[in-house]
Amino acid sequence: MNYLPLFINLKSKNVLVIGAGEVAFNKIKLLLRSKAKVNVIAKELCLEMKSLLRHKKINWLSKKFDLIYLKKMFLVISATNDIKLNEYIFKKCNERCLLVNVVDDTLKCSFIFPSIIDRSPIVVAISSGGTAPVLLRLLREKIEAILPMKLGNVAKIAGKWRSVIQKHFSNLLERRRFWEKLFKSIFVNHILNGKKEQAIKILKENMHKNNLLPGEIILVGAGPGDSGLLTLKGLQILQEADVVLYDFLVSKDILDLIRRDAKTICVGKRAGFQNMNQDEIIKLLIFLAQKGKKVVRLKGGDPFIFGRGSEEIEAAKNAGINFQVVPGITSAIGISAYTGIPLTHRKYAQGVIFITGHKCINGFVNNWSILSDSSYTLVVYMGTFQAVYIAKKLITLGRSKSTPIAIISHGTTIHQKVIIGCLSEIEKIIQFTTTPSLLIIGDVVFLHKKLAWFQNENILNNIKKNFSIVKLL
Known part of the structure; x- marks a missing residue:
C-alpha cells in the first residue's frame, strides 16, 4: 500500500492553492465542498475563480508566492506550469512537515486526491496511486451505479x-x-x-426485540488460493463474522477480506507444525459460539473435501449450536482449471477419483484395483506424502509406468508451480516440489501443454515425449 487512505476534516482550516487555472479551480471546488478556507496565490484569476472571489468563497492572498504564506496553512496545493516553482514549494513544504500536492506530479505529492463517490455522510474514495486514472474512472462508474443516491x-x-x-x-x-x-x-x-x-x-x-442472537458456527470454503475464487456468499459471511478461525492454506488476500474488527485466530496444521489439534479446535469453536459469537471456520478449498468440516459441524449439532456450510472451490477443481488439465475428457478419462496422501485411519484401505484403472483420473490431495508408495502400488497393479503426472504447488496463485513427468519418475521429481502439493495422475495431463493459460515464470511445463525428468526452466 503506497498511500494510507485518510479522511481529513478540513472545515475552517486554511488551505493554500498556488495557481488559478482550470486545474486549480477543480481542486478548489472540492476543497469548498469540505468547507475549507481556501487561500489563492496567482498572477491572474480565471473567470470561475473571479466569481468565487466576488462571492467571498476564496481569499486572494497575492500574485506572487512567498514562504511567509506557508504559515498557518494545513495543506498546500501547487497547480502551476512552473516546474522550478513546483519543486521549490514541494521542498519547502516538506521541510515544514506540511502536506503538499503538486498537481500531476505524484513524485512531488505527500498526499493525493482520490476519486470520490459522494453519498454524504457516506463517502467512498478510491485511488490507483496515480498509475491508472482510466481504470479508476471505470471502477468509480461501477460503484456509482450500485450505491443509491439517497x-x-x-x-x-x-x-x-x-x-x-x-x-x-x-x-x-x-x-x-x-x-x-x-x-x-x-x-x-x-x-x-x-x-x-x-x-x-x-x-x-x-x-424491543432480542438482538443478541444465539451463537453460530459457519464453515466457509476459501477455495484453492486465488482470492477471486472465494464465493460471494463466503465474502458476505466474512464481513459478518465476530471471530474467524483459519488454516495455513488460506491466502493472505482472503484474510484481508475479513471484517477488520473481527478477531482472527490461526488454528492451522501443516507438515511439521500444528497450532491446535482437532479436538482443541472443536472445543474453541463451541466455546465461542456459546458466548453468542458468529464464528467462522475458514478452510482452504472446500470444508467437506478432506477438510474435516463434517467433524466440526457434527460437534456443533451435538452441542445444540446453529451451523451452516458455505462450500468452496476444492483444490482439485480450481488447480486443474488453472493448469489446463481437465479432470475428465471423452478421449482420456471417463471419471475422476479424489484420495488423500495421508495414511487412512480406522482401518480404511484404498481400493487399488479401481485406482489403477487408467480410464480414471486420480487426484491425490497432500500428494507428496505418499507419492512414491502410491506410484509403485499403481504400477504393480497394472497402471502404465509412462502414465503422465502433474505435481502442482501454490495452485491458482501467482506462485503456482507445475512439474510434469511420468509415474515411474515420481521418486526423482518429488525433490523439486514443495508442500502442500496436489498430484494429478492420468492421461488428461497430456493436455496441459496445449491448454495451460495461467502462465508465469514458475510454471514448469517442459513436457517431453519420453517423459524424462523435467528440468527447472
Whole structure:
C-alpha cells in the first residue's frame, strides 16, 4: 500500500492553492465542498475563480508566492506550469512537515486526491496511486451505479439514533446485531423511498426485540488460493463474522477480506507444525459460539473435501449450536482449471477419483484395483506424502509406468508451480516440489501443454515425449 487512505476534516482550516487555472479551480471546488478556507496565490484569476472571489468563497492572498504564506496553512496545493516553482514549494513544504500536492506530479505529492463517490455522510474514495486514472474512472462508474443516491439519508438517520441505541443496548454485541438486522430489513427501503416515518417505526420496533442472537458456527470454503475464487456468499459471511478461525492454506488476500474488527485466530496444521489439534479446535469453536459469537471456520478449498468440516459441524449439532456450510472451490477443481488439465475428457478419462496422501485411519484401505484403472483420473490431495508408495502400488497393479503426472504447488496463485513427468519418475521429481502439493495422475495431463493459460515464470511445463525428468526452466 503506497498511500494510507485518510479522511481529513478540513472545515475552517486554511488551505493554500498556488495557481488559478482550470486545474486549480477543480481542486478548489472540492476543497469548498469540505468547507475549507481556501487561500489563492496567482498572477491572474480565471473567470470561475473571479466569481468565487466576488462571492467571498476564496481569499486572494497575492500574485506572487512567498514562504511567509506557508504559515498557518494545513495543506498546500501547487497547480502551476512552473516546474522550478513546483519543486521549490514541494521542498519547502516538506521541510515544514506540511502536506503538499503538486498537481500531476505524484513524485512531488505527500498526499493525493482520490476519486470520490459522494453519498454524504457516506463517502467512498478510491485511488490507483496515480498509475491508472482510466481504470479508476471505470471502477468509480461501477460503484456509482450500485450505491443509491439517497443512501446518505440512511446514515444520517442512523447517526441521529446512535446515542439512543447505545444507551438502550449496553452490550456491544447486541448493538452490532441490532444494526445488522436493521440495515438488512425494510428500514433501508423505506428511507430510500422517502418514507421516513415508517422507517423510524421499524427502528423502534427492533429496539424491543432480542438482538443478541444465539451463537453460530459457519464453515466457509476459501477455495484453492486465488482470492477471486472465494464465493460471494463466503465474502458476505466474512464481513459478518465476530471471530474467524483459519488454516495455513488460506491466502493472505482472503484474510484481508475479513471484517477488520473481527478477531482472527490461526488454528492451522501443516507438515511439521500444528497450532491446535482437532479436538482443541472443536472445543474453541463451541466455546465461542456459546458466548453468542458468529464464528467462522475458514478452510482452504472446500470444508467437506478432506477438510474435516463434517467433524466440526457434527460437534456443533451435538452441542445444540446453529451451523451452516458455505462450500468452496476444492483444490482439485480450481488447480486443474488453472493448469489446463481437465479432470475428465471423452478421449482420456471417463471419471475422476479424489484420495488423500495421508495414511487412512480406522482401518480404511484404498481400493487399488479401481485406482489403477487408467480410464480414471486420480487426484491425490497432500500428494507428496505418499507419492512414491502410491506410484509403485499403481504400477504393480497394472497402471502404465509412462502414465503422465502433474505435481502442482501454490495452485491458482501467482506462485503456482507445475512439474510434469511420468509415474515411474515420481521418486526423482518429488525433490523439486514443495508442500502442500496436489498430484494429478492420468492421461488428461497430456493436455496441459496445449491448454495451460495461467502462465508465469514458475510454471514448469517442459513436457517431453519420453517423459524424462523435467528440468527447472
